[in-house]
Amino acid sequence: xxxxxxxxxxxxxxxxxxxxxxxxxxxxxxxxxxxxxxxxxxxxxxxxxxxxxxxxxxxxxxxxxxxxxxxxxxxxxxxxxxxxxxxxxxxxxxxxxxxxxxxxxxxxxxxxxxxxxxxxxxxxxxxxxxxxxxxxxxxxxxxxxxxxxxxxxxxxxxxxxxxxxxxxxxxxxxxxxxxxxxxxxxxxxxxxxxxxxxxxxxxxxxxxxxxxxxxxxxxxxxxxxxxxxxxxxxxxxxxxxxxxxxxxxxxxxxxxxxxxxxxxxxxxxxxxxxxxxxxxxxxxxxxxxxxxxxxxxxxxxxxxxxxxxxxxxxxxxxxxxxxxxxxxxxxxxxxxxxxxxxxxxxxxxxxxxxxxxxxxxxxxxxxxxxxxxxxxxxxxxxxxxxxxxxxxxxxxxxxxxxxxxxxxxxxxxxxxxxxxxxxxxxxxxxxxxxxxxxxxxxxxxxxxxxxxxxxxxxxxxxxxxxxxxxxxxxxxxxxxxxxxxxxxxxxxxxxxxxxxxxxxxxx
RNA sequence: GGUCUGGUGGCCGAGUGGCUAGGCUCAGCUCUGCAAAAGCUGCUACAGCGGUUCGAAUCCGCUCCAGACCUCCA
Numbered sequence: 094x095x096x097x098x099x100x101x102x103x104x105x106x107x108x109x110x111x112x113x114x115x116x117x118x119x120x121x122x123x124x125x126x127x128x129x130x131x132x133x134x135x136x137x138x139x140x141x142x143x144x145x146x147x148x149x150x151x152x153x154x155x156x157x158x159x160x161x162x163x164x165x166x167x168x169x170x171x172x173x174x175x176x177x178x179x180x181x182x183x184x185x186x187x188x189x190x191x192x193x194x195x196x197x198x199x200x201x202x203x204x205x206x207x208x209x210x211x212x213x214x215x216x217x218x219x220x221x222x223x224x225x226x227x228x229x230x231x232x233x234x235x236x237x238x239x240x241x242x243x244x245x246x247x248x249x250x251x252x253x254x255x256x257x258x259x260x261x262x263x264x265x266x267x268x269x270x271x272x273x274x275x276x277x278x279x280x281x282x283x284x285x286x287x288x289x290x291x292x293x294x295x296x297x298x299x300x301x302x303x304x305x306x307x308x309x310x311x312x313x314x315x316x317x318x319x320x321x322x323x324x325x326x327x328x329x330x331x332x333x334x335x336x337x338x339x340x341x342x343x344x345x346x347x348x349x350x351x352x353x354x355x356x357x358x359x360x361x362x363x364x365x366x367x368x369x370x371x372x373x374x375x376x377x378x379x380x381x382x383x384x385x386x387x388x389x390x391x392x393x394x395x396x397x398x399x400x401x402x403x404x405x406x407x408x409x410x411x412x413x414x415x416x417x418x419x420x421x422x423x424x425x426x427x428x429x430x431x432x433x434x435x436x437x438x439x440x441x442x443x444x445x446x447x448x449x450x451x452x453x454x455x456x457x458x459x460x461x462x463x464x465x466x467x468x469x470x471x472x473x474x475x476x477x478x479x480x481x482x483x484x485x486x487x488x489x490x491x492x493x494x495x496x497x498x499x500x501x502x503x504x505x506x507x508x509x510x511x512x513x514x515x516x517x518x519x520x521x522x523x524x525x526x527x528x529x530x531x532x533x534x535x536x537x538x539x540x541x542x543x544x545x546x547x548x549x550x551x552x553x554x555x556x557x558x559x560x561x562x563x564x565x566x567x568x569x570x571x572x573x574x575x576x577x578x579x580x581x582x583x584x585x586x587x588x589x590x591x592x593x594x595x596x597x598x599x600x
Numbered sequence: 601g602g603u604c605u606g607g608u609g610g611c612c613g614a615g616u617g618g619c620u621a622g623g624c625u626c627a628g629c630u631c632u633g634c635a636a637a638a639g640c641u642g643c644u645a646c647a648g649c650g651g652u653u654c655g656a657a658u659c660c661g662c663u664c665c666a667g668a669c670c671u672c673c674a
Binding site for chain 1: 601602603604605606611612613614615621622623624625631632633634635636637638639640666667668669671672673674
């Protein structure tokens, strides 16, 4: 259905060489060189399915959607793995050891897996309306309990973990003797020492820094599995280590996730991988998407300032002045770079809405653009293309790419206005620029696209109305002409008189 | 307290040692029966203080401010 699928035989683009990625491990922009081109392995931390996803989640998955789409566009054969966390982890606000999914299940009288299924479905629906492509593999934590137990055993065998009362903890001190724990997040274990807080099971740990690989389940836990150590459940960070290794290997190219996972989640992941598999760095390029804020505050589940997609579209939320379409939101997010925070506000969203409208209008105009003569131009389509690649190659700089597209918009409109010349090759070049960069890479598409019988019919109706109005206009019957325009306008149909006749748009 | 991001014009938001980001808004003009759209023009910024430099918003130092992470979170 989407036009993203790469032909298996598409060669690697010459532009692939220029791709640079901001690697949060080195804190530098590095040229992207996969382990085994043209194959690329990418792992992204997915959602915990115990509630509806909010826009902050969407932003992160959108970030990696762009990475995925661009790698595919360049001709890479990408295996994109994005997990579903369906094992409950400890709740933050209670110390009773009850897990998140179990808690929700109890509240709603549902089976834990019923909760998981419901919010997994919700997640998939949301991804679809934002045109975020599905990954190649979407593994679940509950589907990999056996592998998780196996990895824990390896870590124990290697001397980096110990058992206590049926739980297993990772020995951070021991690990740090031979490894650089904290390299990703820039933390020093001596400084971390003082910061830790009393947590459940703290007394079982040999050191407060240690983290759980396996937790013995108490009676309140609804989700638990047998293991060599106890009836229990896997630790918070383990699933990602296990599933990335299983599907991408011990060392793979790209690991992504939200900035808030950098510590401790990703740091622990690295420790687990190296603790189990040896000294190679598990990940070559770490990419962290920054947070979405609302009025300067991070959007988060615990703050309660997140919107659901439904609230966003209907505008039915106290922080929203009106509803915004998914495509508007997607475009808005792409106007900022993924590595910076982005603030969600009504004026900003409205500006994006208008800007997108203009972009889409020009794109549509482009479909019917014919070679013509004018005093200016022609547009340098080759240069636009080059700039578009340069933008994406510079750490997926979508705002810069959008600026390039707007330069194309200006050219399209100038041609349509009769100011600028263009030849057939120029038109074709602009068309493929939009097809590749706006559609394929940015994933932008006209809303409500897709011809149906209904839209064919409404087009026909509109043509009739415009013909009547043209007749009225030629008779200088302004009253009739304006009546048609005003009444249609009230219904959300906007009439625009151009040089070559009348066109219309739907709100 | 530690770690990490940022502080850019009316708003949003890129970028960068010398060359127009872009979008939105606003004003004027062109086109138009009027409008809308579109085109053209204008409004032109880089938190503060020092330093490096022929030249810094861009590099270095300090100060101030904001946010995130350090506890589940994308």
